[in-house]
Amino acid sequence: MRYSLLFGKTRKTAPHDEESANARLLTRAGFIEKMMAGAYAYLPLGFRVLNNIKRIVREEMDAIGGQELLMPALQSKEFWAETGRWEKLRDVMYQFKSRGKELGLATTHEEPIVHIVRQHISSYKDLPLYLYQVQDKFRNEPRAKAGLLRGREFSMKDLYSFHRTTEDLEDFYKKATEAYKKIFKRCGLDAIVTQASGGAFTTEFSHEFQVITASGEDTIYFCAACGWCQNKEIAKVKAGDKCPACGKKIAEKKSIEAGNIFKLGTKYSHDMKLMYTDDDGKRKEVIMGCYGIGPSRIMGAIAEVCHDDKGLVWPRAVAPFSAHILTINAKDDAMNSEIVAAASSIYDKLSKGGVEVLWDDRTEASAGEKLNDADLLGAPLRLIVSEKTLKDNAVEWKARHEDKASMVELRDIVKKVEAWVRE
Amino acid sequence: MRYSLLFGKTRKTAPHDEESANARLLTRAGFIEKMMAGAYAYLPLGFRVLNNIKRIVREEMDAIGGQELLMPALQSKEFWAETGRWEKLRDVMYQFKSRGKELGLATTHEEPIVHIVRQHISSYKDLPLYLYQVQDKFRNEPRAKAGLLRGREFSMKDLYSFHRTTEDLEDFYKKATEAYKKIFKRCGLDAIVTQASGGAFTTEFSHEFQVITASGEDTIYFCAACGWCQNKEIAKVKAGDKCPACGKKIAEKKSIEAGNIFKLGTKYSHDMKLMYTDDDGKRKEVIMGCYGIGPSRIMGAIAEVCHDDKGLVWPRAVAPFSAHILTINAKDDAMNSEIVAAASSIYDKLSKGGVEVLWDDRTEASAGEKLNDADLLGAPLRLIVSEKTLKDNAVEWKARHEDKASMVELRDIVKKVEAWVRE
Numbered sequence: 120m121r122y123s124l125l126f127g128k129t130r131k132t133a134p135h136d137e138e139s140a141n142a143r144l145l146t147r148a149g150f151i152e153k154m155m156a157g158a159y160a161y162l163p164l165g166f167r168v169l170n171n172i173k174r175i176v177r178e179e180m181d182a183i184g185g186q187e188l189l190m191p192a193l194q195s196k197e198f199w200a201e202t203g204r205w206e207k208l209r210d211v212m213y214q215f216k217s218r219g220k221e222l223g224l225a226t227t228h229e230e231p232i233v234h235i236v237r238q239h240i241s242s243y244k245d246l247p248l249y250l251y252q253v254q255d256k257f258r259n260e261p262r263a264k265a266g267l268l269r270g271r272e273f274s275m276k277d278l279y280s281f282h283r284t285t286e287d288l289e290d291f292y293k294k295a296t297e298a299y300k301k302i303f304k305r306c307g308l309d310a311i312v313t314q315a316s317g318g319a320f321t322t323e324f325s326h327e328f329q330v331i332t333a334s335g336e337d338t339i340y341f342c343a344a345c346g347w348c349q350n351k352e353i354a355k356v357k358a359g360d361k362c363p364a365c366g367k368k369i370a371e372k373k374s375i376e377a378g379n380i381f382k383l384g385t386k387y388s389h390d391m392k393l394m395y396t397d398d399d400g401k402r403k404e405v406i407m408g409c410y411g412i413g414p415s416r417i418m419g420a421i422a423e424v425c426h427d428d429k430g431l432v433w434p435r436a437v438a439p440f441s442a443h444i445l446t447i448n449a450k451d452d453a454m455n456s457e458i459v460a461a462a463s464s465i466y467d468k469l470s471k472g473g474v475e476v477l478w479d480d481r482t483e484a485s486a487g488e489k490l491n492d493a494d495l496l497g498a499p500l501r502l503i504v505s506e507k508t509l510k511d512n513a514v515e516w517k518a519r520h521e522d523k524a525s526m527v528e529l530r531d532i533v534k535k536v537e538a539w540v541r542e
Numbered sequence: 543m544r545y546s547l548l549f550g551k552t553r554k555t556a557p558h559d560e561e562s563a564n565a566r567l568l569t570r571a572g573f574i575e576k577m578m579a580g581a582y583a584y585l586p587l588g589f590r591v592l593n594n595i596k597r598i599v600r601e602e603m604d605a606i607g608g609q610e611l612l613m614p615a616l617q618s619k620e621f622w623a624e625t626g627r628w629e630k631l632r633d634v635m636y637q638f639k640s641r642g643k644e645l646g647l648a649t650t651h652e653e654p655i656v657h658i659v660r661q662h663i664s665s666y667k668d669l670p671l672y673l674y675q676v677q678d679k680f681r682n683e684p685r686a687k688a689g690l691l692r693g694r695e696f697s698m699k700d701l702y703s704f705h706r707t708t709e710d711l712e713d714f715y716k717k718a719t720e721a722y723k724k725i726f727k728r729c730g731l732d733a734i735v736t737q738a739s740g741g742a743f744t745t746e747f748s749h750e751f752q753v754i755t756a757s758g759e760d761t762i763y764f765c766a767a768c769g770w771c772q773n774k775e776i777a778k779v780k781a782g783d784k785c786p787a788c789g790k791k792i793a794e795k796k797s798i799e800a801g802n803i804f805k806l807g808t809k810y811s812h813d814m815k816l817m818y819t820d821d822d823g824k825r826k827e828v829i830m831g832c833y834g835i836g837p838s839r840i841m842g843a844i845a846e847v848c849h850d851d852k853g854l855v856w857p858r859a860v861a862p863f864s865a866h867i868l869t870i871n872a873k874d875d876a877m878n879s880e881i882v883a884a885a886s887s888i889y890d891k892l893s894k895g896g897v898e899v900l901w902d903d904r905t906e907a908s909a910g911e912k913l914n915d916a917d918l919l920g921a922p923l924r925l926i927v928s929e930k931t932l933k934d935n936a937v938e939w940k941a942r943h944e945d946k947a948s949m950v951e952l953r954d955i956v957k958k959v960e961a962w963v964r965e
Contacts, residue, residue: 159614162662186549188583188585189583189589193578193680231583271616
């Protein structure tokens with residue numbers, strides 16, 4: 120993509136009504152635009168990042184046998200009344216009347232998925248079953264000031280698992296935990312598996328995936344020695360106490376909950392009569408698990424964790440572009456033509472080879488503006504083509520997360536970038 | 543995918559509350575599940591079709607310079623009050639109050655896109671600009687009985703174009719028309735460009751893309767000789783009249799509106815002060831066009847048009863699977879192992895080669911059930927592996943839209959399918 124054609128320009132200052140680092144940075148860099156508190160538009164750059172995260176999530180869900188489907192956001196009261204959650208969720212679920220009918224916007228999808236599954240399964244042979252969707256959810260947040268971390272409309276991957284036995288649920292729960300670890304790792308985040316409240320349905324813990332950062336809304340107690348971690352909401356320890364698992368010291372950290380997984384047991388199957396016929400001929404309630412991860416929240420968490428005072432520093436797998444070429448305008452027209460020709464050749468070859476490249480081809484922008492914008496945007500690799508680099512038949516190479524730049528010969532640059540992308 | 547693992551089984555009968563052919567067929571075949579009137583879940587098969595349509599739409603929008611972004615469904619009254627449409631759209635837009643704030647669900651996105659664009663453009667150098675999204679919209683339909691053709695929640699691609707001059711809008715409008723024709727053709731639909739009301743903003747026609755089918759809700763007057771076509775809503779002709787363009791006879795047809803394109807002019811730019819500075823230094827209003835096409839409605843239209851009395855007949859580019867392998871169980875165990883081994887080898891090779899294959903590997907289903915399900919599902923190519931075909935070292939090959947089957951030798955089948963997919 121040529122920057123001159125890209126929609127969504129950088130801004131010198133962040134909007135005064137944005138408090139969170141993620142919203143300030145992402146808005147300044149032209150990735151998102153606030154439409155109301157808690158609801159953002161994703162401009163082309165932000166849309167690319169969000170899509171990269173969704174792709175990673177989908178790949179890991181497919182890898183553990185997940186089948187993707189898509190449910191509506193619009194809900195009638197009907198199924199939610201079966202579990203009593205139409206009333207229970209009233210504070211967080213947008214609910215309204217239309218043409219005499221009570222409607223709502225889904226904050227989660229247990230009731231609809233259980234309804235669908237009860238239409239389609241009958242026997243133990245239909246189990247286990249893993250269904251997921253990547254879909255936009257709604258939540259009537261009283262305050263929505265944390266940018267992408269706490270939206271009124273947000274993207275969510277929700278997977279539901281259906282089992283014959285508790286052991287089978289346990290097995291899949293472990294698989295899902297590993298899949299989640301992979302997702303966070305691929306997204307460049309270090310997420311800590313944290314014990315949390317199991318909710319109303321079980322005395323067991325649920326597990327959250329917490330990303331440590333000073334701006335987090337959650338508090339966790341964490342043992343760096345053995346990895347033991349509990350959410351403050353359930354913890355019976357405090358900072359400095361001995362770890363109940365290994366005896367080393369526990370630290371208190373602020374963190375962002377970026378995913379959570381629950382054993383639901385038979386709560387929903389029971390209320391909504393989701394049954395199967397077992398091999399002994401008896402009708403039994405299906406055992407369920409649910410697994411949530413928010414692509415938009417992950418995007419916000421990455422922005423919180425992966426930035427410096429100059430701007431965003433995208434992990435490679437989620438970056439909107441892998442490489443950002445800057446052409447620095449020279450005073451001399453002939454030299455400018457040479458610069459553009461060299462950059463254009465690199466840009467074409469990389470693009471054809473499948474590398475996502477942004478080329479800042481603006482003729483009216485100064486070197487300083489281009490360098491600042493590149494740092495703010497945060498593509499992992501910056502390549503500069505200028506009069507100075509061409510004198511040495513070279514391109515300046517600099518990784519966003521490193522301080523030092525180096526020179527790469529023109530004839531080697533395409534191969535070197537391609538190798539770096541595959542690393 | 544193995545059919546034994548696929549979620550979403552076929553049903554013998556359609557739900558009694560579904561009137562439309564598309565909802566009856568798609569529900570029976572396990573593609574969709576009704577969650578409330580006008581809101582459907584897409585099961586894995588249906589999700590694949592919907593995604594194929596969205597991919598085609600995206601490719602054609604990218605090809606004419608469209609940049610994809612994503613806007614929220616949740617809307618505050620603010621921007622819509624600027625154009626007066628908060629009141630005007632009250633009948634079709636879900637609107638409700640929450641925490642003292644008036645909120646709505648977007649039925650369309652002119653106001654939000656104009657707000658975003660006015661934050662980011664300033665000069666004539668920023669024009670033209672083509673922005674689109676593929677997003678779920680909501681519409682408070684009084685009756686929603688036409689399956690995917692008229693949803694309360696539905697998928698929509700909306701593109702907005704921004705221009706400096708009317709000529710530039712005209713040029714792009716023609717390009718968009720051609721792109722839309724390509725989309726419908728790739729989706730296997732014959733869509734007729736139809737003159738329709740330009741709405742309140744212009745005396746010119748807008749253009750609809752109408753798919754002729756007896757179950758359509760629209761009526762068009764159509765000249766088969768020259769292609770002239772008008773929606774009944776604006777037509778001053780009737781069936782049998784002379785075509786105003788070529789003088790031949792006009793026919794009246796029922797049809798489904800599957801896309802529409804509008805010249806908006808400066809209606810929204812004026813109301814919302816979307817201005818740019820021209821090269822003469824003057825501030826001017828941006829000239830706009832908008833271009834809508836509904837992937838879920840296209841899916842419904844395909845189901846209406848492309849079926850026979852046995853079931854769906856998917857056009858290749860949108861089919862959930864290209865090929866559907868059926869293994870017919872033999873009485874003899876050793877023969878069954880041979881059948882499974884042969885099918886498994888074909889399935890693995892095709893899958894590795896990137897062909898989307900469904901394998902009906904059920905051991906408990908009869909040949910009749912498998913054949914009926916394959917016809918109902920409607921994959922373009924059916925391959926049968928049975929005791930009978932293996933005696934000839936062959937596979938039975940049958941295209942869904944043809945009556946005759948033929949035999950293809952085992953050693954040729956993979957290559958032949960691969961060549962057929964590329965056709």
